Amino acid sequence: MTTTRPRRLRAAALLAALTVSAVPAWAAVAAADSGGGTSGAAGRGALKTTLDRIVKEGAVGAQAEVRDERGRWTGRSGTARLGTGRPMPADGRFRIGSTTKAFTATVVLQLVGEKKVSLDDTVEHWLPGLVTDGSRITVRHLLNHTSGLFDYLRTKGMPKDGDDIRRDGRRTYTPEELVRLAVKNPPFFPPGTSWMYSNTNYILAGMIIERAAGNTFHEEVPRRIIEPLGLRDTFLPGTSVKIPGVHARGYFPRTIEPVGALVDVTEFNPSFAGAAGEMISTTADVSRFFTALLSGKLLAPEQLKEMTTIVDISQQTGVPGLGYGLGLESVRLSCGARSWGHGGSTPGYATYVGFTRDARRQAVLYATGLTSEKSDAAAKEMVDRALCGD
Numbered sequence: 001m002t003t004t005r006p007r008r009l010r011a012a013a014l015l016a017a018l019t020v021s022a023v024p025a026w027a028a029v030a031a032a033d034s035g036g037g038t039s040g041a042a043g044r045g046a047l048k049t050t051l052d053r054i055v056k057e058g059a060v061g062a063q064a065e066v067r068d069e070r071g072r073w074t075g076r077s078g079t080a081r082l083g084t085g086r087p088m089p090a091d092g093r094f095r096i097g098s099t100t101k102a103f104t105a106t107v108v109l110q111l112v113g114e115k116k117v118s119l120d121d122t123v124e125h126w127l128p129g130l131v132t133d134g135s136r137i138t139v140r141h142l143l144n145h146t147s148g149l150f151d152y153l154r155t156k157g158m159p160k161d162g163d164d165i166r167r168d169g170r171r172t173y174t175p176e177e178l179v180r181l182a183v184k185n186p187p188f189f190p191p192g193t194s195w196m197y198s199n200t201n202y203i204l205a206g207m208i209i210e211r212a213a214g215n216t217f218h219e220e221v222p223r224r225i226i227e228p229l230g231l232r233d234t235f236l237p238g239t240s241v242k243i244p245g246v247h248a249r250g251y252f253p254r255t256i257e258p259v260g261a262l263v264d265v266t267e268f269n270p271s272f273a274g275a276a277g278e279m280i281s282t283t284a285d286v287s288r289f290f291t292a293l294l295s296g297k298l299l300a301p302e303q304l305k306e307m308t309t310i311v312d313i314s315q316q317t318g319v320p321g322l323g324y325g326l327g328l329e330s331v332r333l334s335c336g337a338r339s340w341g342h343g344g345s346t347p348g349y350a351t352y353v354g355f356t357r358d359a360r361r362q363a364v365l366y367a368t369g370l371t372s373e374k375s376d377a378a379a380k381e382m383v384d385r386a387l388c389g390d
Contacts, residue, residue: 044073050382051365052077058372059350060262061088061248062379064365065283066386078368080248082262091282092247093233094366095270096351097344099286100279101202104217105143105327106293107209107224109303112139116212119143119306119326126208130176132183136191139208142201143326144311148189151198152182159272162254162263165347169268172239175203178274195313195324199276206275217275229292231285236278241267243280250348251369262369265348277346283364286353290341294359308340308357329354335388345370352379354387361387 047066054062054077061078076088111117117126117139124134131137131149141147152158158181159165182200189196206217213220218236226234233245243266254260270278281289292298299307310323310330321332330338331354339354350370355362363386365379 044075047073047382047385048075048077050378050385051075053378054078054365054367054370054375054382057374057378058370059367059375060251060369062365062367062370063088063090063092063248063283064363064382065287066361066363067287068361068386068389080368082249082251082264082369088248088368089246091233091284093235093243093245093280093282094247094351094368095243095250095346095349096279096281096286096366097273097277097346097349098199099281099342099344099351099353100273100275100277101344102293102327102342102353103221103225103279103289104202104205104209104275105307106298107213107220108139108143108205109299109307109326110224111209111212112306113300113303117208121208123147123204123208126211127204130179130183131204133187133191138191139205140326141191142205142208144195144324145197145201146192146195146311147198147201148187148191148194148196149198149200149204150182150185150187151196152178152200152203153272155181155185157181159268159347161256162252162260162265162347165252165265165268166263169265170241171272172269173271173274175207175274178203178272179207195311195316199273202276203274209275225289225298229285229288231281231288234279234281234285234289237270237280238278239269239271241269243267248368252347253371259371262371268347270346273346277344283366286351287362287364290353290355291359291362294340294355294357333388334384337387339383339387350376350379352383354383356387361389363387 051062051064063076066073080086080088119140121139122135123131123137137147209217209220249264250266251262252265254263307326307328310325313324314320314322323330329342330340332338337356340357341353341355343353344351350367352365365382
């Protein structure tokens with residue numbers, strides 16, 4: 001790591017542990033490298049340099065995979081655990097944060113295809129009495145973040161920094177409890193009139209899945225996605241604090257006002273994230289999921305078209321060319337192409353996911369302990385290099 005103190009992300013960015021990534025990362029069909037820092041490295045020097053810069057500018061560790069017409073490239077940089085020389089695992093498991101939302105949206109859209117749910121159904125129809133103005137908020141509003149519902153993660157009592165996580169990280173939250181926290185606050189705007197990222201939307205989507213399917217969210221996602229695709233390293237941990245199997249440790253600032261030293265937050269109860277961001281996976285499995293999704297193996301054409309119809313959110317986010325579909329992010333790259341996927345962050349881990357629409361160019365990256373704006377910028381640069389050509 002660099003010996004100079006990196007410029008830190010603003011406190012608001014750290015608070016938004018599960019919020020939309022300003023630029024999606026990317027996905028690839030993965031295979032771990034066999035012990036070195038990189039594999040398939042011929043002609044990939046710019047990617048490796050950018051990966052190393054993510055760590056140099058402040059992250060603890062990073063691992064990436066890229067696939068294009070030249071084949072697969074994998075790389076890793078930094079350490080899996082502070083104070084050791086242990087390298088980042090080549091295909092370790094990590095908390096994928098809001099990348100979970102793409103899985104949740106896929107299941108909802110499968111139910112739409114089965115005529116069990118309509119995108120025009122209201123929240124009140126499925127969850128009567130739970131949400132103020134629920135008769136005006138539709139399933140579509142939830143999936144594309146146009147409901148206006150307040151984000152429960154912004155409420156008092158939600159974990160905000162490393163000290164909170166280490167003190168209260170074993171607490172269990174129910175989806176109903178999270179929604180009630182949200183609706184105690186006024187909405188951002190009337191339903192359907194603007195756009196604002198809110199994790200409350202996807203907690204509600206998970207609850208609607210359960211009502212419509214007659215099974216729990218933790219049963220439906222494995223049955224419909226994880227098992228059919230053979231995602232052996234993908235889990236919905238529920239209330240378990242552990243990351244099973246090989247993994248890098250996750251780090252988060254002890255305090256955010258001011259930003260404090262990093263502390264280990266690898267183990268916590270992810271029930272506060274639920275259907276909005278609780279999942280654990282690997283770059284290989286995330287890649288396989290998005291490959292199947294964008295190639296039409298998980299959704300019928302009508303539902304995939306709905307998913308990839310984006311709302312332009314450039315004005316709301318300040319990111320030119322950024323759009324949001326139904327559980328998918330899309331951004332225009334420097335070469336004019338669009339990246340598709342869904343990034344995410346959760347305490348300790350940041351994930352960047354994106355594909356070209358035909359999935360011919362793909363990449364996956366995650367970083368641990370990433371709190372530097374310069375590290376974040378380097379990760380986004382890797383998206384552009386991978387998808388536009390390095």
